[in-house]
Amino acid sequence: MRRFCIAGNWKMNKTPEEAAAFGARFKDRLADVAEAIDVVLAAPALALPALRQSLLDSRVDLGAQDLFWVDQGAFTGEVSGPMLRALGVKYVIIGHSERRGRFGKLEIDPDHVGYFAETDDTVALKVAAAERNSLIPIVCVGETLAEREAGKTDDLIQAQVRTALESAERPEQAVVAYEPVWAIGTGKTCDTDEAQRVCAMIRQSVADLHGDRVAQSVRIQYGGSVKPENAVDLFAQPDIDGALVGGASLEVDSFVKILQSV
Ligand code: PGA
Numbered sequence: 001m002r003r004f005c006i007a008g009n010w011k012m013n014k015t016p017e018e019a020a021a022f023g024a025r026f027k028d029r030l031a032d033v034a035e036a037i038d039v040v041l042a043a044p045a046l047a048l049p050a051l052r053q054s055l056l057d058s059r060v061d062l063g064a065q066d067l068f069w070v071d072q073g074a075f076t077g078e079v080s081g082p083m084l085r086a087l088g089v090k091y092v093i094i095g096h097s098e099r100r101g102r103f104g105k106l107e108i109d110p111d112h113v114g115y116f117a118e119t120d121d122t123v124a125l126k127v128a129a130a131e132r133n134s135l136i137p138i139v140c141v142g143e144t145l146a147e148r149e150a151g152k153t154d155d156l157i158q159a160q161v162r163t164a165l166e167s168a169e170r171p172e173q174a175v176v177a178y179e180p181v182w183a184i185g186t187g188k189t190c191d192t193d194e195a196q197r198v199c200a201m202i203r204q205s206v207a208d209l210h211g212d213r214v215a216q217s218v219r220i221q222y223g224g225s226v227k228p229e230n231a232v233d234l235f236a237q238p239d240i241d242g243a244l245v246g247g248a249s250l251e252v253d254s255f256v257k258i259l260q261s262v
Contacts, residue, residue: 004235004262005175005219005242007040007063007138008249009093016050019043023054025252030058033259037242040091041249042138045079048087063091063138066099069125071133081133092130093244095123095164096140097181104184104224120163131169138175138221138244139164141202145182154201161205171210172217176202177244183224185246192230195222196237203239228254231261 014022026041033039042063043051052062068078084092097103101116123139130137141160143153157178165171178198180190190198199220207215222234223244234240242262248254 002217002219002241003036003038005038005040005221006259006262007042007091007093007175007177007221007242007244008255009042009063009065009096009223009244009246010044010047010250011065011098011246012044013250014043014047016047019047019051020054022252023051023060026060026255027055027058029252029256030060032256034262035059037259037262039259040138042091042093045084048084048089052088061090062088063093064089064135065093065096067092067094067126067129067133067135069122069129071129081129081135084135085133090136091138091175092126092135093138093140093177094126094130095120095160097142097179097184102144102181104181104186120160123160123164124167127164127168127174136173136175137168138177140177140179140223140244142179142181142184142224148180148182153198157198157202158205161202162209165206166209168210171206172214175219175221175242176206177221177223178202179223179244181224185225187225189225189227189230189234190222192233192237195234196239199237199239226258228257228261231258235262 040061040063064084071080099118101113127137141157203215219241221242221244222240226243226245227248
């Protein structure tokens with residue numbers, strides 16, 4: 001039986017003080033959340049120490065939003081696996097569509113999008129770095145609207161899953177987040193049946209790579225405008241084992257309501 005895994009992705013929001021205030025309020029509400037769910041908060045790296053302090057002795061796991069694939073060296077501005085481990089981080093988001101330069105709601109100059117430039121290959125390197133440092137990767141996959149309309153969704157997602165996980169040493173521990181790019185931050189949720197279909201296809205892709213036992217262990221999240229209003233339907237799907245929640249994880253009340261939808 002897979003445990004649900006629900007992760008808040010705060011993206012570039014919250015100072016250390018704001019993170020600590022959230023943590024203190026959130027900790028008080030955890031008694032209302034079922035024990036059978038793994039609860040993760042992926043904060044900006046700078047806010048992780050304050051968030052950790054505010055959540056001491058709670059069941060919430062810390063997450064990071066990215067890591068570099070080398071553990072140490074001359075890589076100005078990067079954050080490494082050992083650094084995250086030292087902060088008590090357990091999960092790390094890898095290959096989020098925003099880091100791949102693919103935005104659901106474009107707010108920056110399209111000419112500058114390429115600077116983010118995460119690719120399937122760098123995602124695979126980062127999965128290896130996460131495993132090397134005993135961090136659980138949350139690997140994000142998903143198609144843009146143009147790719148969906150061109151009928152490329154399935155091939156693209158299968159390729160993203162394959163490249164990210166084919167060399168994984170502990171693929172059974174990985175989390176995969178299906179996040180259609182056009183549904184991120186836009187208020188448009190993917191139809192529940194379609195989200196289930198794609199998540200089942202992702203599980204089949206994992207089975208093709210690593211066999212059924214691994215595929216049945218991997219947790220698959222849906223992400224993209226998850227809110228208290230749509231969480232119940234999404235969580236009722238057999239291949240959806242949780243969610244990666246952006247905007248609705250920034251407020252304690254809405255995040256707790258999503259956790260209570262399981
Ligand atoms: P959203 O973001 O919930 O704000 O759409 C989800 C994500 O990007 O992980």
